[in-house]
Amino acid sequence: MDTLLVLNAGSSSLKFQLFSIDGAPTLQRIAKGQVDGVGTSPRLHAVDAGGASIVDTGYSAQDIPDLAAATRVAASWLRETFDVQLVAVGHRVVHGGPDFAAPMRVDEDLVARLERFVPLAPLHQPNNLAPIRALMELRADLPQVACFDTAFHRGHPDLADCYAIPRELHEAGVRRYGFHGLSYEFIALRLAELAPVLSAGRVIVAHLGSGASMCALRDGRSVDCTMGFTALDGLPMGTRCGQIDPGVLLYLLAQRQMSVEAVQEFLYRDCGLKGLSGISNDVRDLLASDDPRARFALDHFAYQVGRLAGSLAAVLGGLDAFVFTAGIGENAPVLRALIAERLAWLGMRLDSAANDHGEITISDPTSRVAALVIPTDEELVIARHTQRLLSGS
Numbered sequence: 001m002d003t004l005l006v007l008n009a010g011s012s013s014l015k016f017q018l019f020s021i022d023g024a025p026t027l028q029r030i031a032k033g034q035v036d037g038v039g040t041s042p043r044l045h046a047v048d049a050g051g052a053s054i055v056d057t058g059y060s061a062q063d064i065p066d067l068a069a070a071t072r073v074a075a076s077w078l079r080e081t082f083d084v085q086l087v088a089v090g091h092r093v094v095h096g097g098p099d100f101a102a103p104m105r106v107d108e109d110l111v112a113r114l115e116r117f118v119p120l121a122p123l124h125q126p127n128n129l130a131p132i133r134a135l136m137e138l139r140a141d142l143p144q145v146a147c148f149d150t151a152f153h154r155g156h157p158d159l160a161d162c163y164a165i166p167r168e169l170h171e172a173g174v175r176r177y178g179f180h181g182l183s184y185e186f187i188a189l190r191l192a193e194l195a196p197v198l199s200a201g202r203v204i205v206a207h208l209g210s211g212a213s214m215c216a217l218r219d220g221r222s223v224d225c226t227m228g229f230t231a232l233d234g235l236p237m238g239t240r241c242g243q244i245d246p247g248v249l250l251y252l253l254a255q256r257q258m259s260v261e262a263v264q265e266f267l268y269r270d271c272g273l274k275g276l277s278g279i280s281n282d283v284r285d286l287l288a289s290d291d292p293r294a295r296f297a298l299d300h301f302a303y304q305v306g307r308l309a310g311s312l313a314a315v316l317g318g319l320d321a322f323v324f325t326a327g328i329g330e331n332a333p334v335l336r337a338l339i340a341e342r343l344a345w346l347g348m349r350l351d352s353a354a355n356d357h358g359e360i361t362i363s364d365p366t367s368r369v370a371a372l373v374i375p376t377d378e379e380l381v382i383a384r385h386t387q388r389l390l391s392g393s
Helices: 067-081 108-115 125-138 167-171 181-194 246-254 260-269 272-277 283-288 292-316 326-331 333-342 352-357 378-391
Strands: 002-009 014-020 028-036 043-048 053-058 085-093 144-148 202-208 212-218 221-225 321-325 370-373
Touching: 002 067, 002 125, 002 378, 014 067, 014 378, 028 053, 028 067, 043 067, 053 067, 067 125, 085 125, 085 378, 108 125, 125 144, 144 378, 181 202, 181 212, 181 221, 181 321, 181 378, 202 292, 202 326, 212 292, 221 292, 246 260, 272 283, 272 292, 283 292, 283 333, 292 333, 321 326, 333 352, 333 370
Parallel strands: 002 085, 085 144, 202 321, 321 370
Antiparallel strands: 002 014, 014 028, 028 043, 043 053, 202 212, 212 221
16 A cells, blocks of 8 residues: 655654555545654654554653654654555645745755754754654655645735845845645635635634644635744744744843843743743643633733734735634634634624534624634645645646
8 A cells, every 4th residue: 555654843743644545536544643752751642544542652762862763763663553655755844935835845955955944943944854854864765745834825915025124135035934834725725615605705714722823814825924034923822922022132132131042042932821821831731720820821812813813804804704723723712712702893703602612613693703613634735735746736
C-alpha cells in the first residue's frame, strides 16, 4: 500500500498523520498521532482511523531530546506497525517569506532559503525544518514537500500588507504576511461544503489556540489577517504578547537595558495568557482557577478578539459569519460566549445549548451573524497539497 506521511512540528511536539493514496479518489487516513513533551517527558500516542488507541508509550528525555529524535522515533514506529510503502512526506512550514506562495518540493536550496526566516518565527521555523533535515539524512530519496502557513494570505492587497515605512523595506520583505494559513484554507473549503451561501460572503475565522489569530475571508479568500511580519502580532496568545506598541520594545531595550535576545525570549515565552495571569498559558487551567488574575486573562483575551474582529468586519464592510476553530475555539464554550458578547453589536446571538454542546451552528436563529464551530485539519490540507504537487495536478 502506498502511503503519504504528514508532519506538523511545534515547539515541543511532532504531530503526524498517515494517509493511504492507493485506489481511492480521496485520501484515506490510516493513523493520527503525535510525539509530545519532547526534551522533557516525551510520549508517543496515536489512534487509528476510527479513533481507537494504537500506541501510548512514554520515553525518557534522553531518548527524545529534540524534534529530530522525535522524527526518528515516529518513523521507526510507523515502519514497525504498518506494512506500507511510504512514497512522500508533507510538512507544515510556518514562514514562507515573500518568495513562496505555493507548496514546494524540498531540496537543499529550499531549506537554506527557509532558514533565513528563522528570526521571524523563532518558535516555529527551526522546529519545522528539523524533521525535514532528519528525513533528508534518513531517506535522501524520499520526496518531501513544504507547505507554508503564509501562502494562503499572499493575495492580500498592498493596502493590507504594507507598513507605513519606506517602500524599500517592504521590497526587502518587511511586510504583513499572516499565518495559520493552512488552517484557514481548510476552514474555507469546509465552510463551502457546509454552508455555501455563507462561504461566498463576509466571514471571520478565529483560529484560537496556543497560537491565535483571525482571518477575514471574502468568497473564501483571505483579504486580511491579525498576524503580521511575525507570529507575535495581533491577538494575545498562550505565551506571546500579540499587538503591542513598538515603544514598549524601545523602553525594554533602552530603559530596562534588556538585550535583543532577552526581549525576544520575553515576547515569545513570558507574555500572553501566561504573563497576564501569572498562572498558566493553558486556558483549561485558567478556566478551572478561582484566582481573579485567571479571569482577567480570559476577559482580556475575549476583549482583544472582539476589538480586532471589529477591525476585520470593517475591512469586509460587514459580517455574515464568524467561525471558531483550533483548540480553544473548538473546546471552550465559556470563551466562545464571552467573545459573542463582544460581537453583539454586529448582531451575533448565541444559542446557549448549542454552544455548550459544541454543535456546528451555535448561533440563535434570530442572530444576524451566523456563528459556527468547525474543527480544523491542517494535516489533511498538507496531504492534499503534497499529493497534487507530486502527481503534477
